[in-house]
Amino acid sequence: MKERSVAVLPEMHEIWQQTLNWQPSIAQQAQFQQLYEAIVIGNQKLNLTRITAPEEFWEKHLWDSLRGIVSLLPTNYVGAHRCPPLHKIIDIGTGAGFPGIPVAIALPDAEVTLLDSTQKKVAFLNSLMTEMSLQNIQTLVGRAENINKQPQQSNNYDIALVRAVAAADVCANYALPFLKAEGLAVLYRGNWTKEEQTTLEDTVKKLSGKIEKIENFTTPLSHGMRHCIYLRKINS
Numbered sequence: 001m002k003e004r005s006v007a008v009l010p011e012m013h014e015i016w017q018q019t020l021n022w023q024p025s026i027a028q029q030a031q032f033q034q035l036y037e038a039i040v041i042g043n044q045k046l047n048l049t050r051i052t053a054p055e056e057f058w059e060k061h062l063w064d065s066l067r068g069i070v071s072l073l074p075t076n077y078v079g080a081h082r083c084p085p086l087h088k089i090i091d092i093g094t095g096a097g098f099p100g101i102p103v104a105i106a107l108p109d110a111e112v113t114l115l116d117s118t119q120k121k122v123a124f125l126n127s128l129m130t131e132m133s134l135q136n137i138q139t140l141v142g143r144a145e146n147i148n149k150q151p152q153q154s155n156n157y158d159i160a161l162v163r164a165v166a167a168a169d170v171c172a173n174y175a176l177p178f179l180k181a182e183g184l185a186v187l188y189r190g191n192w193t194k195e196e197q198t199t200l201e202d203t204v205k206k207l208s209g210k211i212e213k214i215e216n217f218t219t220p221l222s223h224g225m226r227h228c229i230y231l232r233k234i235n236s
């Protein structure tokens with residue numbers, strides 16, 4: 001039998017259920033494992049992430065990615081449909097594919113675009129998409145502040161995700177122009193200060209947006225403090 005060179009990710013069914021009211025199917029769990037293996041192997045050539053231990057990868061890359069879109073997970077979605085409608089989602093500064101790839105796995109009906117300014121990361125993501133047959137993902141290479149001005153990209157997405165890319169007001173400048181009217185930007189943050197909030201409030205007003213909600217929470221294994229800042233685009 002072929003020996004597995006990469007560790008097996010923990011399943012954490014109870015924690016998924018208790019914290020996000022959702023659990024991956026067997027097929028989704030297998031996709032998470034495939035993603036983990038590809039990133040651990042890809043890391044040998046490219047500097048993709050320093051988070052490679054299985055439990056840390058589960059918490060900081062998988063769980064954290066889905067915590068930001070918890071209200072869209074099929075078991076939590078409240079609306080006219082039992083499942084979320086098709087969403088166009090862009091992950092800005094995706095790096096090794098976070099939060100965009102776990103989101104695309106959890107929401108197979110969404111269309112997810114992964115954007116990064118680094119060509120070699122995007123080349124890695126393209127080969128990963130082929131290897132994993134993830135058909136609801138596409139990639140874009142370039143700087144967000146340029147791409148969000150292109151006519152075919154601006155006002156084009158329902159949801160924009162930004163994690164660990166820049167200061168919150170800079171992330172808002174990247175994200176809001178991509179959104180359709182009523183679209184939602186999710187800024188994944190660690191700590192959150194009053195000063196950051198004041199600067200962000202000024203920025204979003206100029207971009208026809210508003211801060212809709214700020215959620216703070218702790219991660220389930222290492223109990224790190226996190227914030228998700230939800231911005232609503234008011235008009236296009």
Ligand SMILES: C[S@@+](CC[C@H](N)C(=O)[O-])C[C@H]1O[C@@H](n2cnc3c(N)ncnc32)[C@H](O)[C@@H]1O
Nearest residue numbers: 093094095098116117118142143144163164165
């Ligand atoms: C620290 S990594 C974070 C990656 C991923 N979002 C995560 O949370 O693991 C930041 C990424 O943002 C990309 N990036 C930085 N500025 C950017 C910009 N203006 N437009 C597009 N990508 C950018 C970098 O190339 C890098 O891959």
